[in-house]
Amino acid sequence: MRHNKKFNHLGRKAAHRKAMLANMASSLIAHKRISTTVAKAKALRMYVEPLITKAKDDTTHSRRVVFSYLQDKEAVSELFREVAVKVADRPGGYTRILKTGNRLGDNADMCIIELVDFNEAMLAATEEAAAPKKRRSRRGGAKKATEVAAQAAPVVETEVAEEPEAATGTEVKAEEATEEPKADESAEEEKKEE
Structure with missing residues (x-):
């Protein structure tokens, strides 16, 4: 038996x-x-x-x-x-x-x-599975999207109320001089990001 x-x-x-x-x-x-x-x-x-x-x-x-x-x-x-x-x-x-x-x-x-x-x-596969996954937040994506939209939007020039001719001419020229470098800087930043 x-x-x-x-x-x-x-x-x-x-x-x-x-x-x-x-x-x-x-x-x-x-x-x-x-x-x-x-x-x-x-x-x-x-x-x-x-x-x-x-x-x-x-x-x-x-x-x-x-x-x-x-x-x-x-x-x-x-x-x-x-x-x-x-x-x-x-x-x-x-x-x-x-x-x-x-x-x-x-x-x-x-x-x-x-x-x-x-x-x-199999050891490599289990190590990859055990590694913590990176979480994506919606905030980071929205933040970048707003930055890109702000940079891509054209610069709108506002009209200044007229003042005495001597003062107005110098101020307008000064404002135009300060706005042009900002546009150049934003173009350079876009190139760096790409």
Whole structure:
């Protein structure tokens, strides 16, 4: 009877299953992502995540325990040197399964299993999403619009009430002299803004 034996046997005997999962775990650690079936990926996740948790504590005992599972020196050194450093602050969930559709030959559900902290494209996307969005206020747009409208509007000259001829002639000339540089300055400001 197989009561309460809930893990997937993957159609293999224990020794074959153990060797296959060890090889897949070594490949996952070395390449950071592998393509496999969904059933194998779920079994691999249960196999490799406790090993990554054990790798956070870099002691001789934990290295020996991990090596007893993986049987691959390069994978063990990679796990303790690179992977454990990146996942040090993550409290679990070190792998991600992305389904890719069905295999052409036998229609098996295929997926990609990857280490979460090593997918640069997804990390960049999450950082952009986490960045606060800039808010646009209506005031700033209205303020600029009024400034542009004021600069674009023609200068209207007002007539001055006539005074004695001697005084009027000098004042009008002085007003015209002061208004012309203002128009030149506004034209220069428009050029700078463009």
